[in-house]
Amino acid sequence: MTVSANAPLRLEHISITLAGRELLAVDATIAPGEVLTVMGPSGSGKSTLLAYIAGFLDHEFSATGGVWLGQRNLLTVAAEKRGIGLLFQDPLLFPHLSVGGNVRFGLPRQAQDKHHQVQQALKQVGLEGFAKRDPATLSGGQKARVALMRLLLSQPQAVLLDEPFSKLDTALRQEMRSLVFSQLREAGLPALLVTHDQADADAAGGPVIDLG
Incomplete structure (x- = not known):
C-alpha cells in the first residue's frame, strides 16, 4: 500500500451540547498520516464527536462547527458518501x-x-x-x-477509531496498536482516535486533546 495524496481532515470550532450543556469543544486539523487522539472519561462526548463527523449524530445532541476533508464540506454530504472509515471496539464481522x-x-x-x-x-x-x-x-x-x-480496502479518505483496542487482551493491544497506526501512516490517512487509555495515545504518536 503506497501513500496517496490525501487531504487533511479539519474540525473547525466544533461544539457539541446535550440539553443545553456543552460536552466538548474541538478545533483541530489532522494531517494525512497523522492520528489525533481525543481522550476523556465515559460521557465526555468522545463517541458523539465521531458520530457528528461521520454523519449519524443522534437527534438529542446539538452540534455546530465545520467538518472539512480538503475542500469538501462533509456536513453537506450524506453519511455513506463522506469517505469516512470507522473502526469500533467490536470488529463487527458479518457472520454469514x-x-x-x-x-x-x-x-x-x-x-x-x-x-x-x-x-x-x-x-x-x-x-x-x-x-x-x-x-x-x-x-x-x-x-x-x-x-x-x-x-x-474500502479506500477511505479519513478514519475514525472508537476505542478499537479496548476489548483486546493486554498482550494483543500493543501488537494491534502498532499494526493499525503503521497501516494508517502508510496509507497517508488522517485519523481521529477517541480513547480513555493513555497507552493508546502514546502509541498513536500524534497530538492529544484531553477533555478531562
Whole structure:
C-alpha cells in the first residue's frame, strides 16, 4: 500500500451540547498520516464527536462547527458518501460471510481482481490461507485484523477509531496498536482516535486533546 495524496481532515470550532450543556469543544486539523487522539472519561462526548463527523449524530445532541476533508464540506454530504472509515471496539464481522468475504466486502464495486486483492490483504496481516475460514473460529486479534483490512480496502479518505483496542487482551493491544497506526501512516490517512487509555495515545504518536 503506497501513500496517496490525501487531504487533511479539519474540525473547525466544533461544539457539541446535550440539553443545553456543552460536552466538548474541538478545533483541530489532522494531517494525512497523522492520528489525533481525543481522550476523556465515559460521557465526555468522545463517541458523539465521531458520530457528528461521520454523519449519524443522534437527534438529542446539538452540534455546530465545520467538518472539512480538503475542500469538501462533509456536513453537506450524506453519511455513506463522506469517505469516512470507522473502526469500533467490536470488529463487527458479518457472520454469514467467510473471512475472505468480509475482506472482499470492503472493496469498491468496480475493483478489479478482487480475489488477488483479498489474498494480498490477508497476507499483509499474517492471515494467509484464512480466506475460507468462518469468522467465528478466529481469535479476537485475528478478527480485529480482518476488520482493519476490510476498512483499508474500502479506500477511505479519513478514519475514525472508537476505542478499537479496548476489548483486546493486554498482550494483543500493543501488537494491534502498532499494526493499525503503521497501516494508517502508510496509507497517508488522517485519523481521529477517541480513547480513555493513555497507552493508546502514546502509541498513536500524534497530538492529544484531553477533555478531562
